[in-house]
Amino acid sequence: MIKRRDFVTCAGAATLYQAASPKLLAQTAAPAAPPPASASASTTMPMASAAEAGTAAGPADFTLHIAPAALEVAPSHFVSTTAYNGSAPGPLLRMREGKPVTIDVINDTDAAELVHWHGLYLPPEIDGSEEEGTPPIPPGARRRYQFTPRPAGSRWYHTHAMAVGDLHRSTYTAQFGFLMVDSGSNPGRYDQELFLALREWEPFYTDQPMDTDDVDVLGPQPERPAVLNTSRSGGLEANSQLFSVNDKALGAGEPIRVREGTRLLLHLLNAGAIENRTIALPGHEFHVLALDGNPVPTPRAVKVLTLGPGERVDAYVEMNRPGVWILGSTFDPLRRAGLGVVVEYANHHREPRWEAQPGEQWDYTVFGDPASAAPGRPPPDHTIEMVFEQVPSGAGQFDLWTVNGKPYPHQGELALEQGKRHRLIFRNRTDDSHPVHLHRHRFELVDVNGKPSSGILKDTVIVPVYGRVTVDVVADQPGLSLFHCHIQQHMDFGFKALFRYA
């Protein structure tokens, strides 16, 4: 399939690995666990808003400085961006479920910013969405957030500013980081823990047809219209030619160093703004434990993982195939353009090896309850249909994206009833797949393109090309909640809706 997304110019990029300097940077290889103390704050600056100000003026548990940064993503190739504390990802915010935390955020940029705490149950005033009523942090200001983290699991934080036509803003920048909410329960045995974010850099707009690694075009496409509207040509789309895991393109950083017989626990995140990514580690399997930080009913091993922007996968890997391997994109042009990291067994030194991964496709439903064991699910109290459509060039240079026929804002028609079970039916009538995210809630997958599912809880789900995904959400978080596609350009041009409690 040819689309404008995910085109990669191979010229130059193919040599990225070979050209990589042996410079050692520990970002990728070290178990990333900066202790809270390393991020403690001065409290001398005035609070930006009394509303969020803590009652005590003590030090924060964590401090995030939003500021311009230059990241050396490939050897001598610096990316000018905006980051948290100068790094990508920003500091790991590790906290305990139910134990209150204080986070100071200082905006050292010249634009208003918002930090969204993705996957947490937080009040709308601090969730980090302006649409919900969170106040932006003005340029030069500091704001203190205090909350009690829950639920436990792999969460993350990122900017929720709008980019609109500006590729130097919002999730196109390096403003993202991991946020782990630990519970008292035993996470299982592992020897090494890694936090790996998939990223693209230096995005640009293009109107040229491009190759794509979208595999879900092979799906059943239950929402494909009988007659496709091809009367207008599409608008510009964001794309990239430089990719990385964390802040290093493949070969540019230290390898992940492992020993045979150990177990590697991976916390994976697609922190990109543009497209779903599919990755593999040849010779090894990912034992998937959790999706979007929520333990799955049926943990199992798979050869490939697909993550839409905003999604997380927690999986362990048994290190039992000694050698030097590439953990990276299954789409050759993306991997050659940096989307990967080298995994090196002790005492093994040779060119990193990649092998194609034919035949396996990502399927959420394999991690659900087996039908025989599925607990009875109560019928929904309400059903809400959400139809996603695209208006080619409907926003000037860009396409417009609509939910139920209208771009954001809507007239308050998406109402939730407190305590009730709502069945949301996502109908994707476009030839893009959309990772849609609901703030402040988790939903249960009920059906993915005709495959029933039970017991999988998520906050972001890919609705495939011309596909249909049904989820149940129990309305237990009063207040406005934003729903949107996590592809930045789609969100910027209409693909948003607010849920309110009736």
Ligand SMILES: [Cu+2]
């Ligand atoms: Cu989208």
